[in-house]
Amino acid sequence: MPTRDGRDGVTAGRSGPDTVSRVCAALLASLPRADQRRRGELYVRGLLTASGRKTMRNLAAVADDPAAAQSMHHFISCSTWDWVAVRAALAGHLDRILSPRAWVVRSMLVPKTGRHSIGVERRYVPALGETVNSQQSYGLWLSSETAAAPVNWQLSLGKDWLQGDRARASVPADEDATSDGAAVQAVLKAAAWGIGPRPVVMDARHSALSPLVEAFTLAGLPFLLRIHGGCTLLAAGSGLRQNRVAAASAEHLLSRTRVQRRPVEWIDPASPGARRTSLVTPLRVFWPGLAGHCPPGPPGQARPAARAPAPGLPLTLLGKWQTYERGVRQMWLTNMTDAGYGPLLRLSKLTRRVETDFSYVSLDVGIRDFEGRSYQGWHRHVTLASVAHALRMSGGGGG
Template sequence: MQEYVAEKLGDPAGVLIIDDTGFIKKGITSAGVQRQYSGTAGRTENCQIGVFAAYATSNGRALVDRELYLPKSWTQDVERCAAAKIPEDRTFATKGDLAKVMVARALASPLPIAWVAADAAYGQEWRLRRMLEEAGVGYVLAVPKSQQIKSLAGIWRIDQLIADAPEDVWQRLSCGNGAKGPRVYDWAAATLPGIDIFDGGQPTHRRWVLARRSLARSDEIAYYLAYAPEGTTVEELVRIAGSRWAIEECFQAAKNECGLDEYEVRRYPGWYRHITLAMLAHAFLAAIAASEGKKGDAETVPAPSFPSPWQRSGDSWQLTRPNPHTTASSITH
């Protein structure tokens, strides 16, 4: 299916997006079911959770991978797993672990991937960020407000860092079109110093901090960590951050049009078969729409350890290094 999506929707600027969705169920026999929080329902429900990967380009978007989350209440019960036909080697894995498996599969597939986007549940996984950097793949990943930022500029919680930003750091930008028109927010961005990735003596990538502030409620702020090729603009980072909503559109379309959530299977193999066929049906519809010219919108795609590091550099902002004796080797990511 990834080969099919690469052929029909592939683009060198493609974005891989990670998220999960819930499938509300009755009873206790469906593989992976238990009372757990479902973002789909917005509350704790008796449900299964699937972790998914979507692929989005200017040609369209489609789901391209899936893994069923198995809580410890399942993986620690051998008889229960055997009854649901769960393979013996399927051990407990966090949702972040499942995400890394799918990202690795996607990077090894024919899908041309330039970026990875995800919400804070996955963005806070430093091992995922490290894996992407080692692969040379850019990312814009949401993180919680408690996320620590460690660089040659110092060590901060990301919300403290953004709160210290001068007001003229903020830019009003659209991160893509939604159902009611452009999604416009105020955005603040700055590069992190001293941790650029070099090749032959020249920087190839930089790490960034990024924040999105609501126009209506200035206290509503979302935070991001980014890793981008040298020369990437703030506008491009904002576009990638906005592309994350494409997976929500995939979930809605696959459920409404392809029966992604309409199944009565209880066993592990049956879940994968049904979900995969529904994903393929959705990818086929996306390919037909692209071939007919109905292309998707590419853009629907502790206290601080040092004083404020925000400094203007030319037309952009960066976080400066206040301590000349701090070295890159002393910083952990």
């Protein structure tokens, strides 16, 4: 199992080369040829041990073979092996050893100077408040309180890539992962692999919320989405007007529940052992347009004739304050309406676990370092970087 390296509790084990060989043999078993499996293991070893950026030249230096850089480039960008099968095997492996509590979706932005790398375009980045020439993708992470690792990736491709540049970058004809759909596709494709479904947790403040809520609802997946204060929701009235609903912003709705806040203690996943306290309150709300997906009542129980139909999908809006703060610090929306607000708050904190492991593990194994131009090359690189992340996290980072 992982060991602690002292960096806010991030796991980064260092065991011998046998672990790398054993795990690679299992996760790369779907590669049809023995030479492909050997190159796959060599690439993973390079990601684990090469210093600096994980360029083909630096990765090849691990092999001590002048021709290795060219063969690795061909293996990543021009070969025919299926990265989806490797990701499915990785997801099954991590589902067993991590016992994850959530599937966390995280956006990965990579600023670029040129325009030729796959998916690169000028896009406005709300978190930065400026337009950046960049590549954007979404990773699906399996996360527990002690460790997190990515298992699936989806590129965000703009119209230029899906139309004029599709053939040049070898983008498949059926690929249609625009910005709004990339996060959804990262989740739904992984859900088809047969691993145990977990709540989908995502910071969606800068995303189009409707595609996420509707897609996860139709797929039958529980979700917990961080939203911005201006998000419009429906809420029931009070007193004699309780059968009526009104539309209001999430921040306004939660401001009316401030007196109902309750303290919840949680252990910080980014710093295990650190106990923190937040003030939390839940509020029943509705998402308009999905009333047909409301959970049914008890079998055989007729709906009262005078009862108005549900105005939309029943959800819980969770507000979180820091002690002594007046304004709401975070707002989360979930379809897990029977869950307690304490468990929901703790579940939301798993995004901190992912941020920590992305910074100290994924970046270290070169998740953002692919420099090629092809769609296939990018997907194969981030797949093997995810394998390297899993090895480093679980104690197989040496060799």
